[in-house]
Every structure is written in structure tokens, then in C-alpha cells.
Amino acid sequence: MEREGVYPVLQMAVHLLCLRQFSSWMKKAGEQRSFRLCECTCRSLPGLHSMFVAGVFRISYGNWRPVWRQVRLVKSLAQYGHLQKMRYCAAHSAQCQTRKNYLELSYGGIKMHLDYVWLRDHCRSAACFNASTNQRNMDTASVDLSIHPVQTKVDDVHLYLTWPDGHESKYSLSWLAENSYEAKKQSLIQPRILWNSDSYTNSNIPSAKWDKFMHCDDELKMFLQNFLLYGVAFVDDVPATVEATETVTQRVSLIRETTFGRMWSFTSDLSRGDTAYTTQALDRHTDTSYFHEPCGIQVFHCLKHEGTGGRTLLVDGFYSAEKVRQQSPENFELLARIPIKHEYIENTGSHQNHMIGIGPVVNVYPWNNEIYMIRYNNYDRSVLNTVPHDVVQRWYVAHRELTTELRRPENELWVKLTPGKVVFIDNWRVMHGRESFTGLRQLCGCYLTRDDVLSTARSLGLQA
Numbered sequence: 001m002e003r004e005g006v007y008p009v010l011q012m013a014v015h016l017l018c019l020r021q022f023s024s025w026m027k028k029a030g031e032q033r034s035f036r037l038c039e040c041t042c043r044s045l046p047g048l049h050s051m052f053v054a055g056v057f058r059i060s061y062g063n064w065r066p067v068w069r070q071v072r073l074v075k076s077l078a079q080y081g082h083l084q085k086m087r088y089c090a091a092h093s094a095q096c097q098t099r100k101n102y103l104e105l106s107y108g109g110i111k112m113h114l115d116y117v118w119l120r121d122h123c124r125s126a127a128c129f130n131a132s133t134n135q136r137n138m139d140t141a142s143v144d145l146s147i148h149p150v151q152t153k154v155d156d157v158h159l160y161l162t163w164p165d166g167h168e169s170k171y172s173l174s175w176l177a178e179n180s181y182e183a184k185k186q187s188l189i190q191p192r193i194l195w196n197s198d199s200y201t202n203s204n205i206p207s208a209k210w211d212k213f214m215h216c217d218d219e220l221k222m223f224l225q226n227f228l229l230y231g232v233a234f235v236d237d238v239p240a241t242v243e244a245t246e247t248v249t250q251r252v253s254l255i256r257e258t259t260f261g262r263m264w265s266f267t268s269d270l271s272r273g274d275t276a277y278t279t280q281a282l283d284r285h286t287d288t289s290y291f292h293e294p295c296g297i298q299v300f301h302c303l304k305h306e307g308t309g310g311r312t313l314l315v316d317g318f319y320s321a322e323k324v325r326q327q328s329p330e331n332f333e334l335l336a337r338i339p340i341k342h343e344y345i346e347n348t349g350s351h352q353n354h355m356i357g358i359g360p361v362v363n364v365y366p367w368n369n370e371i372y373m374i375r376y377n378n379y380d381r382s383v384l385n386t387v388p389h390d391v392v393q394r395w396y397v398a399h400r401e402l403t404t405e406l407r408r409p410e411n412e413l414w415v416k417l418t419p420g421k422v423v424f425i426d427n428w429r430v431m432h433g434r435e436s437f438t439g440l441r442q443l444c445g446c447y448l449t450r451d452d453v454l455s456t457a458r459s460l461g462l463q464a
């Protein structure tokens, strides 16, 4: 099984490194036969300037059965080709031990602890799982919670269990290794490249081009890969109309309608009770922090600007949050654990809105501590009354530290949006802001549903 395009650049690098490592290992062992890398899974953990990459790979040669090896390496993002450190774990085929409530299975360099109820629940037999709809068929509630297999067998590719009622389950070892808690704990849901102004600029990330973007899946895939990695991506040469902006977004996702409309086009006319509708500068922020689920993506297209100023500011919030995590884990913890309130209250003649969203500033997955969302909007942050007084001061210290990081000039990417250039911003990660301006400035855009963007990316073979 070849896996392609999961994460092209790194994936390729890991493939090459695995091959290089394996061939030197085999040479030392006196093995002359040629071999082929047939599977490679890339796992990565973003740091600030480096990315930790662990590759689990499978090799087959001649008629030999595939063997798993694991490579771990630390790679500098700035110098893609340069390996700083690499080591591999010695090979082992599957080893299995039955314990009281779980099975201990070592495979592919991972030691898994597989609970018996979990194994019964994840049986992939036709009776238990419908492979054509990818849905569970069995009734989990009917499983005895203290179930034990009556028979356990492992070969090089599968684990076989027989249950007290005679039902047989067969699990592919690579499926187990990939889906185990132990694997997920070490891997990311979404690999990302964190950036500051210089590193983003030096990466020379290409914009997609309207014509190609609309017709060619490879162009869309390249665009989405950049969007997933950097949290921001551009399409150039789009006709400067609301309609074309709508068309370009629908190539990626569904539009998320809000109180601001489906497609919005706005200028500094205070038509809504929000600072966005003025000529004032706006400090970095994420939008719709007052929703329980803030909008996943924001799209902007400047259709016209006859005046000065009005540049757009972009800041990678995850880069700053990771700095806080490194510098002061206790402050990071406060930002990640304490729910706060954001609110949008609008009382104009034609618009009556009152939205409240509650959640922490930094949202992390508990099993791997990966950040997946930041809510940061000091304009819309509401009364802080979700923490007792002895925590308030500490929370402000933590919030100040994040703000200090977000405000470092070296983290600010300034771009002037011009007619034709459409920017897609990951509103869960990258903050936006704007410089004050003069003259008529017409901005249009929309919000997109995050799930549909990710679904499009996955259907193109990207990891999201």
C-alpha cells in the first residue's frame, strides 16, 4: 500500500530518510538485495523552529513479508534537507500479552494497550461494521463490559480474537497501530508549520490562480495544503466582484451565513454596530469569538480602495501560543483551562443581536495537547466573571503574555489586499487586523464552515 500526498514535502523527506537509514542498516548487516518502501506514515509535532517527525514505515523486498521499522528524526523547518538527528528502533514483529482487562500488543515500534471492550466494539466483521457506509452495525450497549476473548492469536499481519459467544474478530495490525491511543498521543490531528513574518515570507508560498483554481484539482490541493499548513492562503486574479468571490469560495466549502449575511460587502458607513464598519485601525483578533463555535474560515476580497492605509495584518496565533507554552507552562494552562465569555450586542434600528460564546482562549486536544483553536478578540471579550478573584490576576498575567507575543513586530505579516487577491484566513488560528485608512474602501467576503473545508481537503488526500 503506497500512501501519497498526505503531506507531500515532509512525507517525501521521511520516505527518503527511511530509505537511507534502512539501506545503511542493511548494508551493515551484509544484505545486498534491493528493497522498496511500501508504506510510510508521517507524524509530526510542530515546535517553534523545528518539527519533530516520526516515520513509521513498512518495507518489503523480494518475497519477504513486509517489516515495520520506525524512524524518529528531528528536522529543522528552515533547512528542509538537513537532518539534525536520527535514530531508529530495532525491528520487531508483533508481540502480544494478555492482561486482565486488556491486550498488550507491540507492533511497528508502538506498544499498545487494547482494552477488551474496545476491541469488541471495534470489530470490523461484516456483522459488526458496514464497510460500505463506514458505520457501526453492532449494538455496543449489548456488550458485556467485562468481556474477555476466549482465544487470542497473532500472526505477522493480523490479530484474531474469539469471543465467548463464538464470534470471531480479525484486526489488521497496521490498522491497530495507526488507530491506537498510543499512536494518536504522539501524532497530530493536523500538521502545521508555525510562522512569523520572516519565516512566512521566506517560504515563498505561491498563490493559487483563479483560472487554474476553478478547474484543476491539483491547484486546489496545493492551495488547501498551504491553507492547512500555514492557516492562510491566497487566490489571485479573481474578478473584483462579490459574485466571483462567492464562486471562488464555493470551490472549497459551504458559506456560513451569519447575522452579517451570507456574502457581505461592507465599507466604513457604520451600517452595523461594529468597529469593522469604520475607518479605524483594528488590532489583531479572531472573528465571531462570541459564537460557541467560532466561524472556521474568513474570506476577504478588497474590491476597491481609493485612499491611503488599510493594510491587513495577519499573525499566527499558534506560533505565539506555543511561545507562551514554552516560556510559562502555567500561563498556557490558564489560557487553555479557563472559560471566558465573548459577547456581541447590537441594538441599531434594523439589527437586534445578542450573541454569547463561552470557551477558553486556547483550545487543546486533551490526549496530545495539540492546539486546535484560539479565541482572541479584546473588543468582543465580555465581562470576566467565570473565575474566582484569586485566579483573575493570574489570568490577566497569562493573557498579557500571549498579547505580548502576538504584538511582537517580527510576528506581524502585513499585506495590502488589492482587487483580485482573495485571502482565506483560518479564523481558529490566524488573527487578522487592519490599519486605519482614508477614502472609500469596499471589502467583501464571507465565512466558511470549517468541517466542509476539511472534508474537501481530505477528499483530495490531505491530512486534516
Ligand SMILES: C[N+](C)(C)CCCC[C@H](N)C(=O)O
Pocket (backbone or CB within 6 Å): 260, 264, 266, 274, 275, 276, 285, 286, 287, 288, 289, 377, 379, 380
Ligand atoms: C466581517 N464582518 C465585517 C462581516 C464582520 C465583522 C464582525 C466583527 C465582530 N467584531 C467580530 O469580530 O466577529
Ligand SMILES: O=C(O)CCC(=O)C(=O)O
Pocket (backbone or CB within 6 Å): 276, 282, 287, 311, 312, 432, 433, 434, 443
Ligand atoms: O477591514 C478589514 O480589513 C477587516 C475588518 C475586520 O476585522 C472584519 O471585517 O472582520
Ligand SMILES: [Fe+2]
Pocket (backbone or CB within 6 Å): 276, 285, 286, 287, 432
Ligand atoms: Fe475581524
